[in-house]
Amino acid sequence: xxxxxxxxxxxxxxxxxxxxxxxxxxxxxxxxxxxxxxxxxxxxxxxxxxxxxxxxxxxxxxxxxxxxxxxxxxxxxxxxxxxxxxxxxxxxxxxxxxxxxxxxxxxxxxxxxxxxxxxxxxxxxx
Numbered sequence: 001x002x003x004x005x006x007x008x009x010x011x012x013x014x015x016x017x018x019x020x021x022x023x024x025x026x027x028x029x030x031x032x033x034x035x036x037x038x039x040x041x042x043x044x045x046x047x048x049x050x051x052x053x054x055x056x057x058x059x060x061x062x063x064x065x066x067x068x069x070x071x072x073x074x075x076x077x078x079x080x081x082x083x084x085x086x087x088x089x090x091x092x093x094x095x096x097x098x099x100x101x102x103x104x105x106x107x108x109x110x111x112x113x114x115x116x117x118x119x120x121x122x123x124x125x126x
Contacts, residue, residue: 001115002026004095009120012085020080020120022095028076033101035110036069036080038091039119047107049080050098058106062088085124092119 008020020036035050048060049069057069068081078095094116101110 002029002032002097002113003115004097004117006093006095006117006120009093009122011123011125014086014124014126016085016124017081017083018085018122020082020093020095020122022078022080022117024076024078024097029071029078029097032097032099032113033110034071034078034095035098035101035107035112036067036078037094037096037112038089038122039094040091045094045112047098047110047112050101050107050110051078052102056103058101060107082122085122087124087126090122090124092121094119 003025005023031053033052035047037045037047039045048063051057051069051071066084071078096112098110
């Protein structure tokens with residue numbers, strides 16, 4: 001079973017940057033696509049970025065051109081570089097392996113695996 005561990009969150013001013021990291025314990029992500037989700041109180045988790053084993057990426061409209069997802073397959077890690085942060089990016093961020101994520105489905109067709117980590121809090125002040 002893959003157990004994600006997220007890190008790198010914090011408090012940043014609007015316009016600033018943060019880089020989140022995710023490691024996978026257990027079997028690791030293997031050849032599975034991986035995505036970054038975020039969640040605010042009272043709302044469902046939202047998939048904002050995904051990356052396939054071959055490097056295909058897709059982003060939600062709200063983060064496109066500001067966030068960059070990457071992965072290091074040798075280290076079983078996935079990163080999310082977040083630039084030009086806005087107060088509405090404030091959320092707890094989670095990573096997870098994805099089902100049904102590819103060039104045809106994009107993030108709209110992706111579904112997460114069952115095991116979630118603790119997440120990492122990102123707070124953007126105005």
